[in-house]
Amino acid sequence: MNAKKLMGFAAFLLVVFVFVPMFISATGRWDFYYTLTSVALLSVGAAGVWLTFYIGRINIGQGAYALVGGYVSTILVTQAGVSFWLTLPLAGLFCAFISVLIGFPILRLRGVYFAMVTLVLTEVARLSALALPITNGAKGITSIPQPGELSLFGLTIIPAFGSLSNPRVGFYVMAVVLMIITYLVLWRIVNSRLGHLCRSLQQNEELSASIGVNTAYLRLLAYAISSFFGGIAGAMFASIAQSIYPSSFVVADSVNFMLYCFLGGLGYVFGPMLGTLLLYFGWDLLSIAKEYQLLIYSGVMILLMLVLPNGVLSLLDKKESRA
Amino acid sequence: MTPILQIKNITKRYGGLTAVNDVSFDVNKGEILSVIGPNGAGKSTLFKLISSFVPATSGEVLFNGTRISSLAPHKVAQMGVVRTFQETTIFRSMTVRENIIVSHHLRSKASLFGFFIGTKQAKEDEAAFAASADNIVDFLGLQAIRNELASNLPQGHLRALGMAIGLATDPKVILLDEPFAGMNHDETMKMVNLVRRLRDERGVTVLLVEHDMPAVMKISDRIVCINFGQKIAEGTPKEIRENDKVIEAYLGSEDAAIGM
Numbered sequence: 226m227n228a229k230k231l232m233g234f235a236a237f238l239l240v241v242f243v244f245v246p247m248f249i250s251a252t253g254r255w256d257f258y259y260t261l262t263s264v265a266l267l268s269v270g271a272a273g274v275w276l277t278f279y280i281g282r283i284n285i286g287q288g289a290y291a292l293v294g295g296y297v298s299t300i301l302v303t304q305a306g307v308s309f310w311l312t313l314p315l316a317g318l319f320c321a322f323i324s325v326l327i328g329f330p331i332l333r334l335r336g337v338y339f340a341m342v343t344l345v346l347t348e349v350a351r352l353s354a355l356a357l358p359i360t361n362g363a364k365g366i367t368s369i370p371q372p373g374e375l376s377l378f379g380l381t382i383i384p385a386f387g388s389l390s391n392p393r394v395g396f397y398v399m400a401v402v403l404m405i406i407t408y409l410v411l412w413r414i415v416n417s418r419l420g421h422l423c424r425s426l427q428q429n430e431e432l433s434a435s436i437g438v439n440t441a442y443l444r445l446l447a448y449a450i451s452s453f454f455g456g457i458a459g460a461m462f463a464s465i466a467q468s469i470y471p472s473s474f475v476v477a478d479s480v481n482f483m484l485y486c487f488l489g490g491l492g493y494v495f496g497p498m499l500g501t502l503l504l505y506f507g508w509d510l511l512s513i514a515k516e517y518q519l520l521i522y523s524g525v526m527i528l529l530m531l532v533l534p535n536g537v538l539s540l541l542d543k544k545e546s547r548a
Numbered sequence: 549m550t551p552i553l554q555i556k557n558i559t560k561r562y563g564g565l566t567a568v569n570d571v572s573f574d575v576n577k578g579e580i581l582s583v584i585g586p587n588g589a590g591k592s593t594l595f596k597l598i599s600s601f602v603p604a605t606s607g608e609v610l611f612n613g614t615r616i617s618s619l620a621p622h623k624v625a626q627m628g629v630v631r632t633f634q635e636t637t638i639f640r641s642m643t644v645r646e647n648i649i650v651s652h653h654l655r656s657k658a659s660l661f662g663f664f665i666g667t668k669q670a671k672e673d674e675a676a677f678a679a680s681a682d683n684i685v686d687f688l689g690l691q692a693i694r695n696e697l698a699s700n701l702p703q704g705h706l707r708a709l710g711m712a713i714g715l716a717t718d719p720k721v722i723l724l725d726e727p728f729a730g731m732n733h734d735e736t737m738k739m740v741n742l743v744r745r746l747r748d749e750r751g752v753t754v755l756l757v758e759h760d761m762p763a764v765m766k767i768s769d770r771i772v773c774i775n776f777g778q779k780i781a782e783g784t785p786k787e788i789r790e791n792d793k794v795i796e797a798y799l800g801s802e803d804a805a806i807g808m
Binding site for chain 1: 599601620621622625626630631632633637638639640641642646649650651653654656658660663664665666670673674713714716717
């Protein structure tokens with residue numbers, strides 16, 4: 226079983242670091258690098274949303290944390306001259322910190338009530354970004370310098386992006402590495418006691434409390450980890466786009482983060498990753514349908530929810546049980 | 549010897565309605581004490597008050613002399629006072645064994661972060677939980693359904709699973725919520741046996757709320773009877789059976805009160 230997992234992981238690495246670049250250089254579709262970088266980063270944010278689903282909360286507010294993370298990193302880089310690589314975890318930690326402050330009151334809510342409040346959060350973040358002096362209002366912050374060199378004990382781990390002949394490849398590799406780390410962490414959480422307790426919380430909060438689980442603390446912890454992922458995704462996005470605006474992440478993005486999870490499957494750790502890939506590419510492919518794009522897209526989504534309520538990955542389960 | 553659990557003048561009002569009114573009694577270590585009363589007498593509320601799932605309006609509950617009535621439910625469980633629920637309250641999409649293993653949470657020596665990075669202590673904990681879960685499965689006779697998904701279980705097994713979840717926390721006092729409800733005679737007798745073994749073999753003090761008079765008479769060391777939120781009698785099954793107020797409370801169902 227473990228060998229099988231390692232094989233799967235190796236195959237995944239082979240695909241993302243060898244086959245994809247080969248395919249792109251063969252077809253000359255360099256823009257795919259940008260698309261896949263977006264997919265990787267969005268799936269980092271979706272991983273966080275998935276974790277809040279795992280404790281039984283519908284989170285439609287990840288866009289807020291992505292936006293905050295983007296601004297925190299950008300402001301630190303442009304105004305304080307901090308290295309981007311240091312601002313990346315700082316952005317995540319800052320988001321985790323404010324998510325604790327926000328989560329403390331709102332995580333008492335359940336079901337649609339929690340979902341509604343989180344939906345509002347995205348709008349609050351956007352309006353705050355418009356109003357605060359430090360975020361430069363609607364004009365946003367542009368011309369963010371590219372990430373510099375990251376070196377440890379004089380050893381260069383990541384070269385300065387400005388010096389790369391093709392920074393797109395650099396961003397792609399960076400985003401995929403971030404995604405892999407995120408999902409390894411998520412996988413480990415789910416398969417450790419922490420994840421088991423989250424599941425107990427999702428299935429019955431009262432019973433969970435009666436077996437001695439500090440449910441309020443666990444909810445906050447899961448939400449903070451979730452927001453951490455949102456923050457680093459946003460920070461990375463801002464750095465790649467070299468700009469950030471209040472409208473960089475809006476309510477639609479928050480909703481999309483949630484849809485990625487639904488589509489991939491709420492019961493599967495790698496569900497949001499697959500969901501992001503399918504939905505992001507699916508939307509792009511549907512652009513050939515022009516004005517019917519949204520109609521077809523929504524229709525397919527509804528159909529998928531009816532036919533595969535447990536997500537695309539539930540197809541694998543059925544095959545296994547039949548065999 | 550001080551009682552393991554002391555309920556002191558506990559009162560709960562919901563608006564103008566007094567659900568539990570100034571009830572006091574003690575539970576001694578190692579006894580099986582039942583709380584009985586007609587429908588709507590306030591038994592369930594009393595139960596929630598003791599496990600701290602609802603806050604009391606006044607009065608207090610002491611466990612080994614320490615006040616537990618204002619603590620969060622998980623703190624009460626941590627101290628060793630654990631409640632079970634009626635059958636639908638289980639972790640539905642886990643197997644029986646997973647239900648029991650996850651409920652060992654209070655016995656963790658490793659931190660959550662320790663579990664995350666997989667320290668030696670965490671691995672020892674998980675191994676101990678698995679062994680203890682198997683032990684509980686054997687104790688309750690759930691071997692045949694150990695890998696069954698909880699949502700697929702019939703009622704009788706769900707009740708046993710609820711008890712298993714409670715046992716996994718290693719309680720000093722277990723509060724059983726209507727353990728015999730909806731059971732036929734044979735099932736009830738099995739459950740009576742099980743509750744006795746809980747006390748005899750595991751040394752758990754049992755406080756239960758129940759309707760089933762014959763079972764209560766058979767199992768209890770002492771009985772507390774409440775009606776309209778007030779305690780009307782307390783004593784051995786024999787004393788309760790002969791108590792006029794109790795018979796009156798069960799108006800028209802004297803035979804039920806007299807039971808076996």
